[in-house]
Amino acid sequence: MSVTPPPLPKSSPGPPPLPRRKERTGGIPLPPLDLRLLAELPSLDLQARYLVDGFLSGRHRSPQKGSSVEFAEYRDYQHGDDLRRVDWRLFGRTDRLHVKQYEEETQLRVFVVLDTSASMNYTSRPDRLRKIEFARVTLAAIAALAHRQGDAFGLGLAGPDLGDFLRARCSVPHWRTFVGRLQGVAPTGHASLAKALEDLAEIIPGRSLVVIASDFYEETPRLEAALRRLRYDHHDLIGLHVLDPVEVDFDLDHGGFFVDLETGQQIKLDASSAREGYLERFEKYCTELDDLFHTVGGELARLRTDRAPFEALSHYLAQRKERCP
Amino acid sequence: MNWLFPGFLAAGLAIGLPVLLHILRSKPKTVLHFPSLRLLGQTAIRDTRKHRLRRLITLLLRCLIILLLAGAFARPFWINPGTAHRQVLLIAVDNSMSMQATGRWDTLRQQALHQLDQLNPGDQAALLVMQPHPAWLVPMTDDLNQVRSTLQAAKPAYEGTHYGPALQMASDALAATAGGEKTLFWLADEQQSGWQGTDFNQHLPAGLQVIFPAPAADVRRQASLTALEWPADGKRNQFQATIHLFQPLRDQRQIIITAHGQTIGRQPVTLEVGDNHVTIPLPADLKAQGLRVSLDPDDLPADDAAWISSEKPSAGSVLLDASDSTDFLTHALRATSRLATGGFEPSTLPATDWPRGAVALLRNPATFNPPAVDVLNRFFESSGAVWVFVDGSAGQTAWLKERGVQIVERPTPDDPEHLRDWDPDHPVLAAFSGQSMMPLLNVEFTHGFNLQGDALTPLASWPDGEIAIAEWSSNGRRMLITGFPPEREATNWPALPTFVPFVHQAVRWLGSFNNVRSEWKIGDTIPLHGKGIWKAIDALEAQQDATVTDRVRPSIPGLYEFVSGEKSAVYAVNPPAGESDLTPLQNSDQLDRLQSPVAQSQAQPAQTASLSDETSENQQRLWWWVLAICGLALLAELALANRTAM
Numbered sequence: 001m002s003v004t005p006p007p008l009p010k011s012s013p014g015p016p017p018l019p020r021r022k023e024r025t026g027g028i029p030l031p032p033l034d035l036r037l038l039a040e041l042p043s044l045d046l047q048a049r050y051l052v053d054g055f056l057s058g059r060h061r062s063p064q065k066g067s068s069v070e071f072a073e074y075r076d077y078q079h080g081d082d083l084r085r086v087d088w089r090l091f092g093r094t095d096r097l098h099v100k101q102y103e104e105e106t107q108l109r110v111f112v113v114l115d116t117s118a119s120m121n122y123t124s125r126p127d128r129l130r131k132i133e134f135a136r137v138t139l140a141a142i143a144a145l146a147h148r149q150g151d152a153f154g155l156g157l158a159g160p161d162l163g164d165f166l167r168a169r170c171s172v173p174h175w176r177t178f179v180g181r182l183q184g185v186a187p188t189g190h191a192s193l194a195k196a197l198e199d200l201a202e203i204i205p206g207r208s209l210v211v212i213a214s215d216f217y218e219e220t221p222r223l224e225a226a227l228r229r230l231r232y233d234h235h236d237l238i239g240l241h242v243l244d245p246v247e248v249d250f251d252l253d254h255g256g257f258f259v260d261l262e263t264g265q266q267i268k269l270d271a272s273s274a275r276e277g278y279l280e281r282f283e284k285y286c287t288e289l290d291d292l293f294h295t296v297g298g299e300l301a302r303l304r305t306d307r308a309p310f311e312a313l314s315h316y317l318a319q320r321k322e323r324c325p
Numbered sequence: 326m327n328w329l330f331p332g333f334l335a336a337g338l339a340i341g342l343p344v345l346l347h348i349l350r351s352k353p354k355t356v357l358h359f360p361s362l363r364l365l366g367q368t369a370i371r372d373t374r375k376h377r378l379r380r381l382i383t384l385l386l387r388c389l390i391i392l393l394l395a396g397a398f399a400r401p402f403w404i405n406p407g408t409a410h411r412q413v414l415l416i417a418v419d420n421s422m423s424m425q426a427t428g429r430w431d432t433l434r435q436q437a438l439h440q441l442d443q444l445n446p447g448d449q450a451a452l453l454v455m456q457p458h459p460a461w462l463v464p465m466t467d468d469l470n471q472v473r474s475t476l477q478a479a480k481p482a483y484e485g486t487h488y489g490p491a492l493q494m495a496s497d498a499l500a501a502t503a504g505g506e507k508t509l510f511w512l513a514d515e516q517q518s519g520w521q522g523t524d525f526n527q528h529l530p531a532g533l534q535v536i537f538p539a540p541a542a543d544v545r546r547q548a549s550l551t552a553l554e555w556p557a558d559g560k561r562n563q564f565q566a567t568i569h570l571f572q573p574l575r576d577q578r579q580i581i582i583t584a585h586g587q588t589i590g591r592q593p594v595t596l597e598v599g600d601n602h603v604t605i606p607l608p609a610d611l612k613a614q615g616l617r618v619s620l621d622p623d624d625l626p627a628d629d630a631a632w633i634s635s636e637k638p639s640a641g642s643v644l645l646d647a648s649d650s651t652d653f654l655t656h657a658l659r660a661t662s663r664l665a666t667g668g669f670e671p672s673t674l675p676a677t678d679w680p681r682g683a684v685a686l687l688r689n690p691a692t693f694n695p696p697a698v699d700v701l702n703r704f705f706e707s708s709g710a711v712w713v714f715v716d717g718s719a720g721q722t723a724w725l726k727e728r729g730v731q732i733v734e735r736p737t738p739d740d741p742e743h744l745r746d747w748d749p750d751h752p753v754l755a756a757f758s759g760q761s762m763m764p765l766l767n768v769e770f771t772h773g774f775n776l777q778g779d780a781l782t783p784l785a786s787w788p789d790g791e792i793a794i795a796e797w798s799s800n801g802r803r804m805l806i807t808g809f810p811p812e813r814e815a816t817n818w819p820a821l822p823t824f825v826p827f828v829h830q831a832v833r834w835l836g837s838f839n840n841v842r843s844e845w846k847i848g849d850t851i852p853l854h855g856k857g858i859w860k861a862i863d864a865l866e867a868q869q870d871a872t873v874t875d876r877v878r879p880s881i882p883g884l885y886e887f888v889s890g891e892k893s894a895v896y897a898v899n900p901p902a903g904e905s906d907l908t909p910l911q912n913s914d915q916l917d918r919l920q921s922p923v924a925q926s927q928a929q930p931a932q933t934a935s936l937s938d939e940t941s942e943n944q945q946r947l948w949w950w951v952l953a954i955c956g957l958a959l960l961a962e963l964a965l966a967n968r969t970a971m
Contacts, residue, residue, distance in 0.1 A: 119360035119361045120360070122358065122359070122360045131360070215360055215361070217360065217361040217363055244360070247360060252357070254355060255355070256355025256356060256357050257355065257356045257357065258357050258358075258359045258362060258365060259356055259357065259358045259359065260359065260360075260361055260362040261358055261359065261360055261361070262360075262361060263362075265362055266356075267362060267365075268376075269365070270376050271357075273375070273376060274365065277371075278364055278365055281364040281365075282364050285364060
């Protein structure tokens with residue numbers, strides 16, 4: 001997935017106007033999403049909507065087209081049933097009261113979990129989104145997509161534990177609350193994602209979709225235990241492994257004091273000499289994460305902050321399709 | 326480890342520079358925030374340790390390079406313990422004629438061989454022969470068998486004795502040889518005449534032991550034929566023999582005259598100590614190229630035979646033009662009359678034609694102006710020998726220019742100049758043969774002329790390489806040209822002792838071209854006319870004919886003939902007169918001074934030691950290896966420095 005930034009209009013330095021609905025739904029392809037424009041949007045709400053609109057118009061049509069209310073079967077009237085649901089036409093033919101039963105409409109609960117550890121507060125270039133910003137926008141877009149499709153969405157902020165939690169609902173006020181919570185996220189020091197996920201598993205209803213945006217600098221056994229705990233409650237898991245390009249490529253050619261954003265530990269390092277070893281370890285760690293999510297039955301998408309987060313939305317839609325065929 | 330130039334080691338202090346730079350170098354100030362050092366930590370720590378180690382190694386390599394460079398310039402060498410304790414024996418062999426005295430050579434050689442037998446494997450020895458010039462028979466070597474066999478095969482010759490140069494050469498060689506115990510075995514009979522001119526106060530190498538072997542047995546019977554002369558009237562019916570008796574006070578001897586291998590006469594004589602002149606009659610009809618006169622053998626048989634050529638030497642005269650100042654040339658020529666080989670009595674230039682066969686010494690400008698120049702030209706064109714002292718006069722310059730010789734006056738120097746590039750093999754310098762050339766090198770010149778011309782053969786040069794003294798030859802005519810006048814205003818040479826022998830040899834050399842001098846001594850360089858065959862008619866030892874050019878230096882007494890084309894000349898070569906006197910050095914204190922060289926050499930121990938050190942260093946050449954290691958260290962430093970850029 002390549003994102004080519006379009007030329008910025010010189011006369012209008014502010015954010016570009018959002019595309020009109022006709023354009024979004026009429027199949028006219030929009031220009032690729034520009035992360036720089038996304039970053040310049042004033043609010044997370046706008047960012048999420050911009051992202052979702054760009055995603056939907058560029059890749060999919062809305063899944064809300066058509067009705068989801070389908071007839072399922074008749075059953076005998078029982079005392080207490082709502083009389084409005086009695087099929088009176090059938091009563092006229094059979095002289096018996098039957099209740100018309102429709103297939104129940106399922107509402108997806110989407111819980112997005114944002115890792116607020118200090119390691120997420122990193123960007124290798126000032127003009128690039130920090131990892132936590134990238135993750136926040138991505139999760140907000142997923143929530144916006146859920147909201148637009150009538151799914152309930154909730155929020156969990158992973159600090160040292162589950163620091164903040166927002167129950168899953170699907171309403172405009174809830175969306176505003178959701179955006180406000182995300183907007184106010186501040187990176188903490190050391191965070192324990194596994195602990196937060198374990199806490200989350202205790203309080204969210206089963207069969208939810210849990211989208212975790214993190215860099216997963218976590219002890220693998222603990223993380224595995226937390227993920228297995230979520231899967232035990234039949235949650236679907238989507239991991240969004242948010243990485244800065246420097247973390248992936250380690251494209252540093254100078255040395256200096258490297259400071260761990262979480263622990264504050266400093267080491268003097270010659271980047272060029274450490275690059276080979278780092279890349280080897282990083283690849284191994286990514287493989288471990290992939291295996292971990294695959295083992296527990298989840299999915300892991302690796303997102304670079306220099307690219308558009310469409311892959312995350314694709315995973316969300318794929319999961320929703322599985323749950324709502 | 327020792328150092329030849331330890332002062333260069335001070336350059337090793339330059340290691341302070343990289344150390345200082347290492348300490349003061351700018352530390353990495355870049356702070357890079359990174360999400361987590363989890364994947365970086367172990368790698369970084371390991372790499373950081375490697376990095377620090379590399380930096381430390383780089384620093385050490387830089388220091389090592391500096392130290393190695395300083396060490397290489399300091400020229401390191403090892404003192405081999407074996408070398409330090411090994412013995413070094415130098416045997417200086419006096420091969421002069423006096424060593425042929427009965428029992429002398431065998432006795433002394435036996436002592437030298439015994440000394441050689443005292444050496445152990447690994448020790449070094451050398452064999453130096455003294456005459457005619459000091460030369461190595463066997464240079465310093467570990468091969469003691471070679472030294473032994475060479476010494477056993479050596480035998481004395483007929484040369485005169487000169488100890489001084491041999492002692493100097495042996496001293497220098499031993500000083501330059503590394504070793505613990507150094508011994509100089511002086512295989513010589515300590516002939517008194519041989520020590521003349523030797524500096525007994527010279528400094529011998531430290532630790533050098535000089536062995537003067539036990540003196541030879543007393544000479545009981547010794548006489549020598551010192552001169553054979555034809556009568557002045559030119560007749561060949563008799564000749565006069567001069568016999569010098571050394572031992573005993575009176576002796577009965579018999580003179581035997583031989584011609585062409587046949588005895589033609591015997592004459593008993595009673596000799597008194599000193600010179601005895603004996604007139605020996607000859608048959609009237611004798612036709613022989615020369616005669617051999619011998620005495621019945623005594624303790625030194627080599628000088629009991631002498632030869633006289635039958636050819637009549639044309640006694641050339643020495644002509645000298647007038648001098649306006651002090652006549653140094655006349656004084657020098659007259660001083661030669663006291664020499665054993667005969668002197669010269671100069672005469673003034675005749676107004677008419679000069680006599681053929683004469684040698685003309687020309688120093689007056691008037692000689693080169695008419696009408697004298699016409700006489701000069703006739704004399705010179707008829708193969709006259711000329712010695713020209715250049716004064717820069719117009720007539721002289723023009724006369725020389727006609728003969729292809731240009732004269733250029735030299736600028737007056739601020740300090741006196743000294744001549745260099747003396748040709749020690751030229752007959753003119755025969756008087757200095759085997760002696761130090763320093764007296765000639767020390768002569769001062771304040772006025773002179775450059776000599777230029779293709780026909781010139783230089784004998785000595787000015788400091789800038791221009792010719793100062795030269796030989797000129799063309800069509801049988803020869804000329805000696807000196808680029809300075811014989812005046813005190815131009816040079817101090819006429820007042821120095823070396824002037825007389827130089828003038829004497831120069832006149833002898835010039836005169837020999839026209840005057841066939843037929844009586845020569847061993848050690849003389851005989852000038853010849855061009856190229857020809859030199860063959861022995863009758864000699865003490867058999868010799869093969871030899872092809873010689875211009876000159877020859879016979880080494881065996883005898884009667885010789887030089888044949889060049891249709892011309893031939895007979896030369897009688899007799900033993901050196903001084904060798905017959907077998908009297909050893911009377912003042913033994915002088916030898917004692919040489920016997921205890923350790924105390925005397927304390928004045929210059931560092932110099933002698935440094936000579937040995939330099940020899941060791943030259944043999945080992947460790948500085949090459951040090952430089953090679955330095956190069957490897959430099960490559961390693963370059964490789965590491967590129968990986969320690971931070």
